[in-house]
Amino acid sequence: MKTGTFLLACTLPLSAGAAEMRFTGQATPLNGNNVLYEERHVVTGKCTEGLFRPASHNVTYVRSNGETFGEKTLSYEQSPLRPTMTFRQPGFNEVMEIRNRDDAKLEIEWQTPEGDTENSTVEVTQELVADAGFDNLVRNHWPEVTSGDRIEFDFLAPTRGKAYGFVLEPTEDDRIDAAHTVLIEPSSTLLSFLVDPILLGYNENGALTNYLGLTNIRKDKDSNYTAHIRYAVETAPDCELTR
Template sequence: MKQIATLLACSLPLTGIAADMRFTGKATPPDSDNVIYEERHVVEGECTGGLFRPTSQTVTYVRGDANTFAKKTLTYDQSPLRPSVDFQQPGFNEVMDIRNRNDSELDIKWQTPEGNTETSTVAITEKLVVDAGFDNFVRRYWSEVTSGETVAFDFLAPTRSKAYGFVLEPTDDDRINAAHTVRIEPSGTILSFLVDPILLGYNENGALTDYLGLTNIRKDKDSNYRAHIRYTVETTPDCELTR
């Protein structure tokens, strides 16, 4: 009977075990050590088959004495690459709401700093990545990235209600002190003249250590901060981030 019970247990489908990941990022200007703001991330998810899968994420943006000035919540119930997003910057009266509808289309509602509300719909393709889904995208293609391959994808520009072609590729840059450094840049020639590449750093386990590039935090009504964000991982799930 004991052997039968063991065989039955081994044949049952693996169920997820609740897990989370917490990390904090300090954003500084690319050429300075003066902290502009902090990002406090809490990613909730589950370990299934020894691999971590995120289900939701909250990001709290703080300055100085822990004064919260912006907040973002993400839900990965439809796809780890295309979360639904609710991002608010009250100081600029700005709200960006992105809803993933059955992983077939995105409904976008943007309350602009000027006080207008713009709505749009974007069709979803398998290559589309949304917001912080880029982090999960890197881990999904971890073996390709760490072996020197280039991966093409589309990234959503929600304020333009459009997705643009980008490539993800390994690189070396002395500004990033990490086990692995990757670069995200536009695949189109014209856009490459308008958009600077983004550099990302990862440790050996697949956790984000660095972000260098344009952020989603406004410097003023007309521009966002460009920053180097260095992350400190506080807790990790009891399973692998990559495979």
């Protein structure tokens, strides 16, 4: 989204029943306090029967000097767990697109930093989760999350063009200061040797407060940042996030 269009959208009144959530995340190294970058999130949706239903999600990635270096747009029109998504990191000439086709299949187009274009298709199952859909997965299963239950799902790895089995379950970790902490890790023992777990923190209302693990932000052409991102809610919808 161009800056002018974004600012104009922010000045227009929300339509009847519409709601908005704004939050900002600061990413730091796992063993340091210097800010690597900042995420600025705007989620729009509706309050339906007292519950927030997200419709679109925009993220701007900003360096400490104020430079915008990445943008992501998501649409939850087809599914809150499997959004249509476009993610751009211009500094690496990289674009990742995931298109949800009637919630029957996900079409992936990846413009790699090397200048190649890779295409793949993944058939949708009810267990499939893509990108920021993990946040809605947690809220959709809030009673299980807060009571200690284990949730199994498949998570899309778009650069590989396939999904892998994962589990989400409550845990405790001194690095996460939150009302509820959950762990996401591969369900396969073999894959667990290759993929480090991710820790998430949530407040009592179901808003994300912490993310600790591998990010989708490039450190260089060959690797991404591993970071601890701490989130602060600036504007919350006038309805519940969970039920």
